[in-house]
Amino acid sequence: MRLNSQDIHTRFRRHAVRVTRQRAAIYQALAETTSHPTANELYQTVKRQHPMISRNTVYYTLGVLRQAGLVQEVNVGHEVARFDGNVTVHHHLICLGCSQIVDVMDEALNQLAVSDGQARGFRILGHRVEFHGYCAGCQRAKLDAPQRSRQEH
Amino acid sequence: MRLNSQDIHTRFRRHAVRVTRQRAAIYQALAETTSHPTANELYQTVKRQHPMISRNTVYYTLGVLRQAGLVQEVNVGHEVARFDGNVTVHHHLICLGCSQIVDVMDEALNQLAVSDGQARGFRILGHRVEFHGYCAGCQRAKLDAPQRSRQEH
DNA sequence: TCTCTATCTAGGAATGATTCCTACATAGCA
DNA sequence: TGCTATGTAGGAATCATTCCTAGATAGAGA
Ligand SMILES: [Mn+2]
Ligand SMILES: [Mn+2]
Ligand SMILES: [Zn+2]
Ligand SMILES: [Zn+2]
Numbered sequence: 001m002r003l004n005s006q007d008i009h010t011r012f013r014r015h016a017v018r019v020t021r022q023r024a025a026i027y028q029a030l031a032e033t034t035s036h037p038t039a040n041e042l043y044q045t046v047k048r049q050h051p052m053i054s055r056n057t058v059y060y061t062l063g064v065l066r067q068a069g070l071v072q073e074v075n076v077g078h079e080v081a082r083f084d085g086n087v088t089v090h091h092h093l094i095c096l097g098c099s100q101i102v103d104v105m106d107e108a109l110n111q112l113a114v115s116d117g118q119a120r121g122f123r124i125l126g127h128r129v130e131f132h133g134y135c136a137g138c139q140r141a142k143l144d145a146p147q148r149s150r151q152e153h
Numbered sequence: 154m155r156l157n158s159q160d161i162h163t164r165f166r167r168h169a170v171r172v173t174r175q176r177a178a179i180y181q182a183l184a185e186t187t188s189h190p191t192a193n194e195l196y197q198t199v200k201r202q203h204p205m206i207s208r209n210t211v212y213y214t215l216g217v218l219r220q221a222g223l224v225q226e227v228n229v230g231h232e233v234a235r236f237d238g239n240v241t242v243h244h245h246l247i248c249l250g251c252s253q254i255v256d257v258m259d260e261a262l263n264q265l266a267v268s269d270g271q272a273r274g275f276r277i278l279g280h281r282v283e284f285h286g287y288c289a290g291c292q293r294a295k296l297d298a299p300q301r302s303r304q305e306h
Numbered sequence: 307t308c309t310c311t312a313t314c315t316a317g318g319a320a321t322g323a324t325t326c327c328t329a330c331a332t333a334g335c336a
Numbered sequence: 337t338g339c340t341a342t343g344t345a346g347g348a349a350t351c352a353t354t355c356c357t358a359g360a361t362a363g364a365g366a
Contacts, residue, residue, distance in 0.1 A: 018362055020314065039352080054316045059353065061314095078228050078324095080352060093267065093275050104271050112265075114246065114284055118257050121289030122246050128283045131267055136274030171333055173343065192323085207345045212324065214343090231353095233323065 003031050015068040022046070022053050026061045030071060030085035036092075036101040038080050076101060076130075091129040097138030104131065156184050168221040175199070175206050179214050183224060183238035189245075189254040191233045229254060229283075244282040250291030257284065 003011075008024045017023070025046045030037065037045070043058045062083055065071040074082045076094050082101065091109050093102040109129050114122075134142070156164075161177045170176070178199045183190065190198070196211045215236055218224040227235045229247050235254065244262050246255040262282050267275075287295070 018313070020362075022315075052316070054318095055352095056317075056354085057315055064314095073231065075228060075231050078226065078234050081231050093271075093273065093277070095275070096278070102273055102275070104267055106268060106271055109265065112262065112282065112284075114257055115259060118246075118259055120246065120255055121292075122248070122255070122284070122286045123292055124246070124284050124286035125249070126285050128285070129265065129280060131265075131275070131277050131280040133275045133277035133279075139274075139276055171342070173333075175344075205345070207347095208323095209325085209346075210344055217343095 001031055003028060011070065012068075015070060017064060017068045017070070022050055022057050023061050023064070025049055025053075026058060027065060027070065027085070030083055032085075034086070034103060036074050036082040036084050038082055040080070042083065074101060089126075091131070093131045093133070095135040095138055096132055097134050097141065100135060102135075104129075154184055156181060164223065165221075168223060170217060170221050170223070175203055175210050176214050176217070178202055178206075179211060180218060180223065180238070183236055185238075187239070187256060189227050189235040189237050191235055193233070195236065227254060242279075244284070246284045246286070248288040248291055249285055250287050250294065253288060255288075257282075 005024055008027055009019050012019045012023070012027075026042055029042050029045045039055070039058050039062060042062075043053070043055050046053055046058065062071060062073075066073060069087060070085075072084045072087050074084045074092065076082060076099060079099065086103065088105075089110050091104045091106065093104050094100075095102075112127055112129070114124060158177055161180055162172050165172045165176070165180075179195055182195055182198045192208070192211050192215060195215075196206070196208050199206055199211065215224060215226075219226060222240060223238075225237045225240050227237045227245065229235060229252060232252065239256065241258075242263050244257045244259065246257050247253075248255075265280055265282070267277060
């Protein structure tokens with residue numbers, strides 16, 4: 001979602017976050033994509049408008065925005081951290097082939113609970129569901145692969 | 154679950170995994186705990202019986218066992234990798250206070266699916282559910298904390 | 307509008323989990 | 337039992353993330 005700088009300013013101030021050009025650009029970049037970028041990808045994107053920005057600022061800002069609840073961290077397996085500007089409750093579909101992450105909004109998934117017998121006295125505040133599989137593109141690539149290797153001989 | 158070395162030998166060979174003392178010890182350590190240890194914790198444990206073992210062997214072995222399907226990797230947020238000797242389908246409860254991971258076996262959770270509308274052409278092979286909250290101990294610690302800070306004044 | 311200070315930023319160094327490299331050892335097939 | 341593909345130890349390398357610090361600046365208050 002495209003946000004103008006006034007929107008961002010209001011949203012930041014509502015969460016007591018100081019507004020700087022760098023922060024606005026980082027948040028902007030995250031808000032207008034659904035691709036769950038890494039800190040480094042955000043750095044590369046923001047660097048086009050702010051050539052002097054440092055990686056440290058990107059990490060620090062993501063930490064600030066996360067604590068303010070404006071951003072969330074998403075983790076695929078044990079790969080590098082990925083970030084999500086969508087802080088509504090939702091879940092993810094992860095491609096084992098190309099690592100892409102796709103949002104899943106499904107009210108039923110938001111209602112999951114653990115039976116008391118299994119809860120072991122935990123007070124549960126939330127949960128996260130990850131579906132693992134292959135995207136349409138990667139399924140096609142797999143079908144094509146044997147044909148290609150035949151041609152290689 | 155305590156396994157004798159014959160059990161381990163049989164299990165390894167069934168999966169075409171070569172048997173070495175180091176591997177058996179690593180697998181043993183993992184099989185007899187429910188605590189989802191890190192590679193380094195396994196290294197420390199196994200080192201008691203095998204003082205010369207290297208961390209590299211632990212990592213390499215965990216990779217081999219994982220590919221053989223004898224072990225799985227569990228990831229809590231973005232912390233260090235944790236390993237699980239329980240390869241049956243199950244899910245986890247994670248304490249935000251002390252990071253402990255507790256198994257949840259719940260048939261209903263194993264049946265989750267994504268609606269076709271949301272699946273975006275993915276072929277889904279599996280899923281993982283993480284519940285986040287505070288364990289009984291950490292809930293108590295939180296209640297005690299304000300009292301302690303009152304005393305501190 | 308101006309001032310003051312807590313907080314930010316840039317840049318570079320440090321950290322630490324994991325992977326890479328390599329020479330020697332060994333599991334297990336035949 | 338011998339042979340060879342594979343495993344092991346140990347050290348170096350990698351690289352995402354965090355730490356440190358000196359100069360900049362947002363924004364609260366006057
Ligand atoms: Mn998302
Ligand atoms: Mn488990
Ligand atoms: Zn894919
Ligand atoms: Zn706890």
